[in-house]
Amino acid sequence: MSEPMDIPAAEQIARLLAQVESLSRDNERLAADNAKLARAAAEAARVPAELERELRDELAAVRAERDRLVEMVLLANQRFFGCRSEKVVPDQLSLFNDMEAAADPGAAEPEAVPAEPRRRGGKRVVDYSKLEQVVVRHELPESARECPECGSELQEFKIEVTYALRMVPARLVAERRERAVYRCPACCAANAAGEDAAAAIVRAPMPAMPIKGSFATPSLIAYVLNGKYVNALPLYRMEYDFKCLGAPISRQNMANWAMRAWELWLSRLRARMKALLLEGDIVHADESEVQVLKEPGREAKCKSRMWLFASPACSKPIFIYEYNPTRSGKVAEGFLRGWSGWLCTDGYRPYFTLENGGEVVNVACMVHIRRKFAEIVKSVGGDAKAEAACSVALAARRRIDAMFAADSRFDGMAAAGDFEGRRLGRERDLRPMMEDFFTWAQARRMEASPRMALDNALKYAVGYWPYAMNALGDGRLELDNNLAERAIKPFVIGRKNFLFSDTPRGAEASAGIYSVVATAKANGLNPRKYLEWLLEEMPNAADLGDPAYLDSLMPWSDSVPEEIRLKPEAAAEAAKMADDPIIDIDPSAFSEDGE
Template sequence: MQTTTDLEAMRELLESMQGQIASLVSQNDTLAKQVSDLSEDLRAQAAESDKVIASLKAELAEAKLKEASLVEEIKFWNMRFYGSKSEKVAPGQISQFNEMEAAFDEEHPEPSIEDALPKRKGKPHRRGGKVNIDYDRFKTIVIEHDIPEGERACPECGCVLREMNVEVTKRLKIVPAQIYVEEHRRHVYRCADCCGANARGEERKSVIVRAPQPKPPIPGSFATPSLIFYVINGKYSLGLPLYRMEAEFRSMRAEISRQDMASWVINVHVRWLSKVHSRIKAELLSHDLMHADETTVQVLKEPTRKPTRKPRMWLFCSAKRDTPAYVYEYHETRGKSVAEGFLRGWKGTLTTDGYRPYFNLQEADVTNTACLVHVRRKFAEIVKVAGGDAKAAKSLYPSVALDARRMIDEMFKVDKAFDKLDARERKAKRIEELQPLMRDFYAFCVRSAEVATPRSKLDKALRYAIWSWPYVMNVLDDGRLELDNNIAERGMKVFVIGRKAWLFSDTPRGAEASAAIYSIVTTAKMNGLEPRAYIEWLLTEMPNAGELTDEVVDGFLPWSDKVPQECKLKPEVWEKVREMRDEPILNVDPAVFEDEVEYGPAEDEVLTLELPPERTQE
């Protein structure tokens, strides 16, 4: 029988066990909570790890994209600097430095003098007859090769030789530039009676009469129009710096400094050529079609600009089917304020590259057309970087660029067939045959842009094409328009080639004079004039023309009927000049591309992906 003590002990044991159970339950709850917290932490860490992994994958993909973009950029600039500098390279063309070796051909026959000299006008001779050469245009020096009279004996029998005929061989000789001194002798006459009476104190004037003498282009200067043009031609047509011409004059025994030459050029610009430049500009602004381009020019002594920053030489010129007029203008900036100022109040169609400010001009009623060559160029560069057509065709993205370039080439091919049509027929043919190709190309670019790697060269080329296309298709509205801006780019190339030799202008005044002279020389060439004869005529006649009103100056413009015949090129020569063939020299200074971000759409710009409206026949 249990005693009270045993019951108490059992009760204490039971209570102790209950306490232990409660403690275990509490510990179990604590452990369960800890397990739950640990699970939450693990889940959170797992989620965070997933985020980190995803972020790292995105960063890796971005890094790979950047790497591919940088590799593409390096290949692109290698191509720009070291590859061919033209999209169309003449066979055998290697470089200017190596042009002798490149042009040399052992199979090339020696030309005859008839090939080099001009032919007389008139009916051609029958086949096999003599070529009718115009020898009268060249001074002929006769050099006799004869046997001395005492040696005219037959080597066989000793009899006296009698002349049978004279064999004539003609060769060309060149005489280097020569300096002559013009001595102007102005005769002065007096009336002996009047002068005598005046000397005796009578109220009669002394009468002295001088023979009339034409005014020189620069009063008080010994420089003649021919000497001034020699400087102008050297600098602006041949691209020679003044220091080279200074050395050339020294070789002719004349000490004419570069300061003298610069002073002459600026002087005749201020007095005469600026007026011609101004009237050429007025003629251009009377047209309703225009092309424009611009490039860098270094001007050292410019008060408001650091010498290391480059202002711009702008070019505005007429369309291919209008009277040729080229206006170069120097400005400190490339801002759209320059184009707005030039075109203020003008109404018409402006063809340019993709420089954005052209497409948002104020104070002018401008319809824009974009150059198709610039669209093509971006795809062509991708194909070049890929290694050419064959390699590009085997690669994913370069093959897209190759297809795009070929589609554009087909557009040019189709359009070339309409070159000789009048404007109305050309417009109709373009709407019928060219418009379908244009719409297909636009749709192709929109589809391709959806799969192109963002910010890659292909993506940028496609975005540029999509952005440009509504402006490119504006060419369908007027048969006088061109698909490209080549007429302005070739005109600007004349300046760029010269700039490679003389590098910079010293002052804004010199740059403005250069702009005016380039305008006159290029406009004269494109109107069928020989620049030397034309500018000499200007500098001879303008100082003696009296008050130079606009009407008077218009008589001196390249297309005026008053321009003498001796200033005009022969038709066949003019046609060659009008072609303005591409030169192998191209400016590849990286600074030229410093603001290419201004071309085409902005990087974050949302493009309209709707097809431009379809044109219909009138």
């Protein structure tokens, strides 16, 4: 073994430097391995954290979707099975047990007053003097007119009178129409003798029938139209009724009568009504579904639309129904072509993008805005539960209710015709409330969960509130579109009874006849008697194209016979019976904004 001292110093230094370099490389490799292990450890620690975050986010999304679907189910159940009224304290009768629900053994019947009716004790008064009266006399037989005390003959000293109502069922009467024919004996004799003289024969004038060659009189056609378009009776039910009355009148006969009455006569009246409606500067509009089976180029299951355009409450009532295969905004554009004024509607978007060649100011219905909040409140169980949860929807609904309450203070001005006073009062009291609601709703929307019912309601409110505030611009305007909703309700009820129209021609006729009867009812007329009068007058008119003549047939004309008019109190009562003004008449079309 050699001694270290034998190795030169330079070689030893070189060896040491090599060892240092090797150790340095080993240290670098160890550092790289440590960094790699640290990265692997960090990655291993990060993956569970990210996975946990992803799972938490996914769980939150699933829960939000679940809440949204549960909310949708609650809203759907409320719309289809719950109380449809939006009043805070509804009083709804069931469609199934309406007799049991409406029955009240303690309720008094109308008071019978044969003459000079007078309101007493809050009862309704039936004026029997206005009805056909039949005397039914009850007397003792001669053999029973003996005094039970002494046997002397009893003598009548007074009459006790009570009244009862008896129903006389409808009956058909066959009119044997005999038309007298006259001749001049002298002229006929001269003619027979070969003289140059015409045989003078003169027939007595006879009123023209509504449908040439048909046995249907104005009263019979009016009865059918009233049954179908006022009482919503399907033709097959009336066919059975006529059969029971001894007349085999088929539904095809009745359908033909309705079509011919529309095409020959009522279409002219409806056209004049439309012209008068568009002379005004306020129109209410709405639409609803109708199914037409035999429509060219479309399947029978496709839904068409029945549109309604109505005059405001401050003018003579006019209601124009218009059939169209689509819900396109082109329908409203075509109907209102060249018209300028205030258009009061729900939030269906095409109403707000009309290009009709006129200047249209849109007025959005506040009831539709309120409805979305009201449905949320009802879906969670009512005001109490919503208040306990500090519901934004409840707060919104109450704010809108307060606006309606404030506006109701000016109803008297509108009834008296002081529309400028109403406008100034709204400007003073209502505008600050509406501007405050708009600011509040914008702030609440930032806090609402996306795609939930509250978010949709706030989005709808914020989007259409500026249009709702346009109602402040004219005292004749209303805050809602209830007038149009009430007017289209009879069609919706009738649609549920006869389900569909067979052809577009039939749907157009139905729309036109609805226009006439709805306008007649709104003007306080008996629609059956009015239709009968029209069908008596128009076939015998000299010039049906004369606007002045058509104006004389309008429901508000002084030419309408008095017996067709309902008494003012009866007309007012009939108007009240329309239905709850705040009601969703078409739950299948919950989204009115067309989105």
